[in-house]
Amino acid sequence: MKGISLWVLSTITVLVLLFGYHTSTSSSMASGPGVVATPVPTPAPGTGTPAAGGSTVTGPVAPTRWGPVQVQLTVQNGKISNVQVVQYPNGNSRDREINDYALPVLVQDTLNAQSADIDMVSGATVTSEGYLQSLQGALDKAGR
DSSP states (O other), X not given: OXXXXXXXXXXXXXXHHHHHOOOXXXXXXXXXXXXXXXXXXXXXXXXXXXXXXXXXXXXXXXXXXXXXXXXXXXXXXXXXXXEEEEEOOOSSHHHHHHHHHHHHHHHHHHHHXXXXXXXXXXXXXXXXXHHHHHHHHHHHHTTO
């Protein structure tokens, strides 16, 4: 009898822990097509303001599983002088946490490479794919 009681209590404990675990996708805000990321009024971390005298081009909105991604470039004297991420997934705290880390890395890699030939950021694959898609569209518009 003691063994059965212990087994029942253990099973109940495991079930409570299992169903009580919240993942980043368990939020109603992170559910598929209904997520809409809005443009951020300030530049993403690691980006500055557009340089004077350069031409600014905006890439297409790249729809991703977690929300749209859109990149804006400033090209001055044939070089990428500035990158801003106009839209990115920010529907929940996990999206913000990932993108606060990933976007500055992607922006700096773009400025260093002066092209879309950059690596994706581990842990931010979806955002990285959207970023690269919008970045390539902006580069195409800029004739690069």
